[in-house]
Amino acid sequence: MLLRTSSIMLCAILTGQCYSATQTSQENLQVTHATLADFRQLSIRVLAAYKSPPRYIGSTAKWHLFLKKETRQAVDKQFSSIFGYKIPRNNNDIENGWDLSLPIRINPDRCPNVSHYSDDKRRFSLPSNDEVANRCISPDLN
Numbered sequence: 813m814l815l816r817t818s819s820i821m822l823c824a825i826l827t828g829q830c831y832s833a834t835q836t837s838q839e840n841l842q843v844t845h846a847t848l849a850d851f852r853q854l855s856i857r858v859l860a861a862y863k864s865p866p867r868y869i870g871s872t873a874k875w876h877l878f879l880k881k882e883t884r885q886a887v888d889k890q891f892s893s894i895f896g897y898k899i900p901r902n903n904n905d906i907e908n909g910w911d912l913s914l915p916i917r918i919n920p921d922r923c924p925n926v927s928h929y930s931d932d933k934r935r936f937s938l939p940s941n942d943e944v945a946n947r948c949i950s951p952d953l954n
Contacts, residue, residue, distance in 0.1 A: 841879060841894045844915040848875065851896035857933040859899060859926070866897050867923040868938055869948060870912030875901055877912065879920035894920060907937035910945045923948035 841847075859865060859878070866878035875898040883892045924944045928937045938944065 839881075839892070839921070840917050840919040841896070842915055842917050843869070843877065843879075843896070843912070847896065848872070848877070848898065848914075851875075851877065851898040854878075854897050854899055855933075856899055856905065856929065856936055859897070860929045860933050860936070865925055866895070867920045867925055867948075868909065869918045869920065869923050870916075870945075871901055871906065871909050872912055872914065873901070875899065876906060876909065879918060879923065881920045905935045907935070908940045909938060910949075912949065916949060918948065 864880070866880035869877045869879050871877065878897040878899070880895045880897065881892055882895070883890060924939050926936045927939050930936070
């Protein structure tokens with residue numbers, strides 16, 4: 813009972829910090845213009861400091877978007893939470909990114925991690941394979 817209460821409290825705290833969709837066995841998230849307002853805004857420097865970083869899902873005209881899925885075991889059930897993050901889109905701060913057309917359903921486990929950060933933490937790059945973007949925004953999820 814204490815574990816379950818602690819898990820609920822932890823989820824409530826995390827939900828207040830950024831967008832979260834919690835359901836049992838949630839594997840993907842519908843990203844819309846409305847849900848972007850709930851994504852937590854970060855800098856590239858903060859993103860680079862994450863021990864387990866969010867995965868890049870694409871960019872809009874204003875933001876670079878990331879999702880992070882965390883799975884927890886509570887008593888006899890497993891649940892996943894997906895958290896959304898956004899970084900302001902500046903000129904030339906990403907290499908090998910792609911544009912998203914919203915709304916779109918994304919499975920963050922299929923999307924790439926940042927492969928490299930510049931020394932000054934103002935730019936980042938992603939794997940250069942076109943297949944990476946295709947797998948991440950696969951139409952079979954929409």
